[in-house]
Amino acid sequence: MKKVGIPQGLFYYYYYPLWEAFFRFLGLVVVRSSPTNKKIVDDGVTLAVDEACFPIKVYYGHVNELKGKGVDYIFLPRLVSIEPKSYICPKFMGLPDMIRAGIKDLPEVIDITVDLSRGDKGWQKELARLGKILNVNYRQIKKAYNYALEEYFSYRMIARQGYTRDEAIKVWQGEEISLPLDTPLHIGVLGHGYSLYDDFISMSVIKKLRGMGVKVYLSEHLPTEGIEKEASTLPKRVFWTLGRKMVGSALYMDKSPDIDGIIYVACFGCGPDSLIGEVIERKVKKPFMLLTLDEHTGEGGIITRLEAFCDMLARRKKRDEGYLPCYG
Amino acid sequence: MICYLGVDIGSVSSNFVLVDQRGKVREKIYLRTQGNPVKAIREGYMKIKEGIEGKIDIRGVGTTGSGRHLASILLGADIVKNEITAHAVAASYLYPDVRTIIEIGGQDSKIIIMENGIVTDFAMNTVCAAGTGSFLDQQAARLNIPIEDFGRKAVASSQPVRIAGRCGVFAESDMIHKQQMGYPVEDILMGLCEALVRNYMNNVAKGKRIAEPVVFQGGVAANIGLRKAFEKFLGCRVIVPEHYNVMGAIGAAILAKEYVEGYGRRSLFKGDDFILTGDFVSQSFTCNGCANLCEVVCIKRDDTPLAYWGDRCLRWESSLGRGSRENLKVV
Structure with a gap:
């Protein structure tokens, strides 16, 4: 049986169940790289171009690890657009080429182009091309794709219940993870999924908040229509898919009475983040905090900010309920 | 007592x-x-x-x-x-009606907005430490001025020069340029104070409404030049508490x-x-338990380990058999 390697980074968090089910249906064995660790990060930072954002650098490290795992193919999709008139960050458009230029002697790369910006036509062609690479006829490919979509939707439904995407993938694979209990403080956390749900990149922001007694709300838990409705209130449409979702989620959270505050996790080198974070900060009326992440591993700064933010919300809440001890 | x-x-x-x-x-x-x-x-x-x-x-x-x-x-x-x-607790204890706290320390600068003794908003410097105490220390050392005299010298200036405030590295090269052109050192120092205030207002306090009373604390509040620069920029009185450096x-x-x-x-x-009594030592080592290779720090008193940190999986921390971070809980 042939093996296909999938790097555990970037859109892995959004589409792994779709990809895994697809290849599995066609009789391939899927091999993942390990969850991000220090070695992957070090390798990635060395191999990648300096201007890339941190998650892209880390992705290089994942590909590099897979190279040594004896896979027949490496799956590096070229994500241009996943919906009409909206785009993924341009770095993703060139990603397979950047990786090929940076890492030598790769196994065969499956670099199908996903561009749904002008409808479905090009996508059908790409699926056919994928069939040629894998030596499978088009009917089988279509069947596998339809099966994978079903699996993907079931994964999305799991995430909706209150899991992070990372946890939802595990639950989808059969692991048992109990949902976090409800606690008095509710915070909405936003950011690109590939930074937020990667425990190394985000320094486990979500786990840290939960450890401080916070119930975390994510954009995956909100109704899609609600997010889109809020996003459409901006004077100009945001043409980045993820950026639009984040603005919409932030505005939706701003209106939900059970969310006390919003944290936006941005990557230092991310172009869209620098704009979207600013838009959100200006629009949102609830307590808001922007956390900027990069390669540093010193967690002190993150912990201080998270603690102070929680303290502030907890004390405001207690004041509003008419009870305030100084010690929080 | x-x-x-x-x-x-x-x-x-x-x-x-x-x-x-x-x-x-x-x-x-x-x-x-x-x-x-x-x-x-x-x-x-x-x-x-x-x-x-x-x-x-x-x-x-x-x-x-x-x-x-x-x-x-x-x-x-x-x-x-x-x-x-x-x-925030210290400032509102001494000044119950405080609305704005400017705090500048060695590596951090913060703004805290208060309402009725409650923090309603705050911000900290992000990835840049320009304008914090350690940058001032470094510049004072370069100019061979004891840091304690920095503020006094700065306020003697009658015509501060303009120094770039966006970044500490730019500020330094600007200062060197002005110094080589022959500007008096006081004018450069006061120019630096004003640049740092601009930097603080743009990066840390951006967009926040600064209401009186304003309290300025942290080690850097010792610098009277910075206090004056804040007062000039904000157009209001800036209070430096008696115990500003230990707030x-x-x-x-x-x-x-x-x-x-x-x-x-x-x-x-x-x-x-x-x-x-007893010897406190801190040791650090790289944990080889998994590919994360965490840098773990261990604090020991004589030979008894008191605490571990730095391990992502908490394997070392939990080996002490108690929730040593239980104080982190806020609610």
């Missing part, structure tokens, strides 16, 4: 205060951390005890600052709080006092024997 100890272990300074039962500051110590927080904690503790005549009875300990967890292990803290909460520690002490009194608890304070 019954009192409460507040400790703020920062990147540059380590501060200690003892407040009495009425919340009054009885003694304070301001030390340079000099890269060795363990030594600074013991030295500070020894010194603050010497400063008070007669027997003292420490009923509660609060720690804050980036070294707050380390201090809590060595001293036995009842409450471990982040700097923002500690500074974090005061906040920690007050939090400890209210916590211990509020819950009627016995303090976890470890006492003289534990703190002053």
Whole structure:
């Protein structure tokens, strides 16, 4: 049986169940790289171009690890657009080429182009091309794709219940993870999924908040229509898919009475983040905090900010309920 | 005398205060951390005890600052709080109607917006430490001016020069340029103060409504040049409290006092024997348990490990058999 390697980074968090089910249906064995660790990060930072954002650098490290795992193919999709008139960050458009230029002697790369910006036509062609690479006829490919979509939707439904995407993938694979209990403080956390749900990149922001007694709300838990409705209130449409979702989620959270505050996790080198974070900060009326992440591993700064933010919300809440001890 | 100890272990300074039962500051110590927080904690503790005549009875300990967890292990803290909460508590204790707190320390600068004694908004510098104490220290050393004289010299200026405020590196090259052109050093220093204020307003305080009273605290508040520059920029009076450089520690002490009194608890304070005798060492090692290769730090007293941190999976931390970070819980 042939093996296909999938790097555990970037859109892995959004589409792994779709990809895994697809290849599995066609009789391939899927091999993942390990969850991000220090070695992957070090390798990635060395191999990648300096201007890339941190998650892209880390992705290089994942590909590099897979190279040594004896896979027949490496799956590096070229994500241009996943919906009409909206785009993924341009770095993703060139990603397979950047990786090929940076890492030598790769196994065969499956670099199908996903561009749904002008409808479905090009996508059908790409699926056919994928069939040629894998030596499978088009009917089988279509069947596998339809099966994978079903699996993907079931994964999305799991995430909706209150899991992070990372946890939802595990639950989808059969692991048992109990949902976090409800606690008095509710915070909405936003950011690109590939930074937020990667425990190394985000320094486990979500786990840290939960450890401080916070119930975390994510954009995956909100109704899609609600997010889109809020996003459409901006004077100009945001043409980045993820950026639009984040603005919409932030505005939706701003209106939900059970969310006390919003944290936006941005990557230092991310172009869209620098704009979207600013838009959100200006629009949102609830307590808001922007956390900027990069390669540093010193967690002190993150912990201080998270603690102070929680303290502030907890004390405001207690004041509003008419009870305030100084010690929080 | 019954009192409460507040400790703020920062990147540059380590501060200690003892407040009495009425919340009054009885003694304070301001030390340079000099890269060795363990030594600074013991030295500070020894010194603050010497400063008070007669027997003292420490009923509660609060720690804050980036070294707050380390201090809590060595001293036995009842409450471990982040700097923002500690500074806000101290400022609103001394000035109950305070609306804006400007706090600039060794590596951090913060703005805290208060309403009726509650933090309603705050911000900290992001990835840039331009305009914080360590940058000023460095520039003063370059110009061969003791940092204590910096502010006094700066306010002697009649015509501050314009220095780029966006970034510490740009500011430095601008300063060197102006200095080589022959501008008097006072004008350059005051120009730097104004640049730092602009930087603070653009990066830290951006978009926030600054209402009076404004309190300026943290080690950098000693610099009268910066205070004047803030007053000029904001067009209002900026208050520098008497104990401006130990406000974090005061906040920690007050939090400890209210916590211990509020819950009627016995303090976890470890006492003289534990703190002053025995050898505290910190060791670091790379854990090879998995591919994360965490840099783990271990604090030992003689041969007994007191705390571990730095391990992502908490394998070392939990080996001590207790939730050593239980104080992190906020609700």
